[in-house]
Amino acid sequence: MTQEPPNLPPTSWAVLGLLSFGQELSGYDLKKWADWSLKFFYWSPSYSQIYGELKRLEKAGYALSRVELTESTRGKRVYTITDAGREAVRHWARDAPVEPPVLKHGVMLRVWLGHLLEPERLREIIAQHRDYAEKMSRLALADAEGASEIAAWAYPEMVLRWSQRYYEAERDLAQQMLEDLEELAARPRPKPEPGAYARFRK
DSSP states (O other), X not given: OOOOXXXXXXXXXXXXXXXXXXXXXXXXXXXXXXXXTGGGTSOOOOHHHHHHHHHHHHHTTSEEEEEEOOSSSSOEEEEEEOHXXXXXXXXXXXXXXXXXXXXXXXXXXXXXXXXXXOHHXXXXXXXXXXXXXXXXXXXXXXXXXXXXXXXXXXXXXXXXHHXXXXXXXXXHHHHHHHHHHHHHXXXXXXXXXXXXXXXXXX
């Protein structure tokens, strides 16, 4: 019978997943890898979070570490995945429940409060988000093309290309919202009526 893996947070599985590609990595290396790939579709944990997860994974027997001597007097600690760690992350990726993504869109929250903002400021916020999405799309494409040169990174490449398309769609949605604002500007701007949302509580 396959032993159930411990109830680790998603960030633990992300860090262990980075180690599953078979390279011995330092915390610094893991942060760079996360910035190169994870940030486009999940998030990029901080150094302190990465080192905290590495300690958790070592305690669980899923990672091993050693100090690699360098020109520095301190050397650097590098980590590798254990067989148990590889089996655990495989089990999590294969059998964990498929959870819906949680969307926390700060820009949309501010647009939702657009009745409190000046129209020009609201356009600036959406335009900044559009430009950010365009930048992220280009970065994801560049990283996907880099991943395509290494056969073992076929699945990260696939996710990076998905990320490119995601940010392209986000860019286009922001542009459409700017056009919607232009249409809205041509109409009277009513103030919220007291009790207008009472019907949603029924």
